[in-house]
Amino acid sequence: MDEDQNHQRVIRPPQFTSKAIKHYLKTRFTELIPSKEEMKANKHLLNPFKPLTQMTAKQWNFFGIAFWGWTLDAFDYFAVSLNVTNIAHSLDRSTKDITWGITLVLMLRSVGAIIFGYLGDRYGRKWPFIGNLILLSVLQIATGFINTYKQFLGVRSLFGIAMGGVFGNAAATALDDAPADARGVLSGIFQQGYAFGYLLVVIFQRAITDTTAKGWRSLFWFSSGLSVIFIVWRAFLPETDAFIRHKQQTLESTEESSNKRFLIQAKQALKTYWLIMIYLVILMAAFNFMSHGSQDLYPTMLTNQLNFDQNQSTLTNSLANIGAIVGGFFFGWSTNFIGRRFAIIICCIGGGAMIYPWAFVRNDGINAGVLFLQFFVQGAWGTCPLHLSELSPPHFRSFVTGVSYQLGNLASSASSTIEAAIGERFPIFIEGKEDVYDYAKVMAIFMGCVFVFLLVVALFGPENRGADLNAESLID
Structure with missing residues (x-):
């Protein structure tokens, strides 16, 4: 990227003059789709695998450990979602009570994002990441031993803090x-x-x-063992080159001057990026409403409302995630040509079109519905790590990406509880079963509202496509 191009992508403090506001609103439409010149300049990226040949072994290791750390985070989180009914039976509580455990995790992840985001930007990506994984491992073991509802809520609350630190450091490392x-x-x-x-x-x-014999408890103990592999892997890797360069440029010879420099940079970043930071929280709230609203209660709907057996539920949930993986890859690649915001908007429209087969089809066609809905849901998510990084302050990328993501999680933390609570207003009579509710109807309405919300947020939001993530300062 040449100097002129990079200067065009410098983030500047917001202006609230009528002229500036009109110009901004106009460009939300005129700049939504990249120009022909930009698309032509990215023609060499048509083969999505060719750019990956530029990756060195060291870069692949950084990306690999970040990917698996984020994978483990999701594994640990969804271990509860898939066992809501089992845990409710073990603790003699209702489905809605157990979903509060999910809500607490989402609410407290922002605390972990603040703590580990600060540590990651101040002291490096490596050891905060390792600390995260150690805490995840310990708390997964503890979850497998809980015997009361209070213990469940307590352990999952601590778990939320540990989980909250993963995304920011992992995305920066990747x-x-x-x-x-x-x-x-x-x-x-x-x-x-x-x-x-x-x-x-x-x-x-x-x-x-x-x-x-131990059922759902065994799954939590198994996941705790997985953390050990990634702790050892990360321990053998150094800091990222980008963080080392940042540290060499910004930290002085004494700890006192280092802290002073860090605070000066934080003040400058806040002055320039405050409005973007607020926007990122709203954006990530919309994203998290979309993912949690479509995923957390869906396994319960399959088994409770549709009476799916274990094999049917496994197949449907597997197809959902295969669609998600393909969608994330496809739209992550396509943003090189159509831009971040436009990719998100396309996914909102496509996801909205899939709500009916995802929620209301009662034959094998539901598998196609769930596959394509998650293709679009996670396709939109595929733009997020890069979109967030491009809009974040260079010196505080781990902190801002992690905190905005987790504050969005906080805002959407009650998604499954809201759906479960409203679902109880629509009971369904099925002979031989009690406490069956029409979760499909509730989730369909919920997701329709979320897709519209995210589309509007993406349409009128900023984009800093192509920003140099290695630049030491993008503050004017």
């Missing part, structure tokens, strides 16, 4: 050193660590929970 041409595809692949984690937990749910 993309900081990656070649610019490869970032669109890598962003899509990285984000689908979330869907891949869900797919893995669906498979191991069938292999472990449904076949062992």
Whole structure:
């Protein structure tokens, strides 16, 4: 990227003059789709795999550990979602009570994002990441030993804090050193660590929970062991080159001057990026409403409302995550040509069209509905790691991406509880079963509203497509 191009992508403090506001609103439409010149300049990216050949072994290791860390985060989270009914039975509580455990995790992830985001930007990506994984491992073990509802809520609350720190440091580790041409595809692949984690937990749910004496508890103990592999892997890797360069440029010889410099940079970033930070929280709230609203209660709907057996539920949930992985890769790559915002808008329209077969088809066609709905849901998500990184302050990328993501999680934390609570207003009579509710109707209405909300947020939001993530300062 030449100097003139990079200067055009410098983030400047917002102006609230009528002229500036009119210009901004106008460009939300005129700049929605990249120009022919921009598309032509990216023609060499038509083959999504060619840019990946620029990756070195060291860069692949950084991306690999980040991907698997994010995968493990999703695995640990969805272990509860898939076992809502089982945990409710073990603790003698209702489905709605157990979904509060999911809500608490989402609410407290922002705390972890603040703590580990600060540590990641101040002291490096490596050890905060390792600390995250150690905490996840310990708390997964503890979840397997809980015997009361209070213990369940307490452990999951702590778990939310630990989980909250993963995304920011993992995204920074995955993309900081990656070649610019490869970032669109890598962003899509990285984000689908979330869907891949869900797919893995669906498979191991069938292999472990449904076949062992300890049931769902065994699944949590198994996941705690997975963390050890990635802790050792990350321990053998150095800091990212981007963080090392940042540290060499900004930290002085004494700790006192280092802290002073860090605070000066934080003040400057806040002055310039405050409005974008607010926007990112709203954007990520919309994204998290979309993913949690379509995923968290869906396994319960399949088994409780549609009476799917274990094999049918496993197949449907697996297809959902296969669609998600393909969608994330496809739209992560396509943003090189159609832009971040336009890709999100396309996914909202496509996802909206899939709501009916996803929620209301009662034959094998539901599998196609869930596959394509998650193709669009996670296709939109495939743009997020890079989109967030491009809009974040260079010196605080781990903090801003992680905190905005998790504050969005906080805003959407009650998604499954809202759906479960409203669902109880629509009871269904099925002979031989109690407490059956029309979750499909509630989720369909919920998702329709969310797709419209995200479309509007993306349409009128900023975009900093092509920003140099290795630049030490993009503040004017």
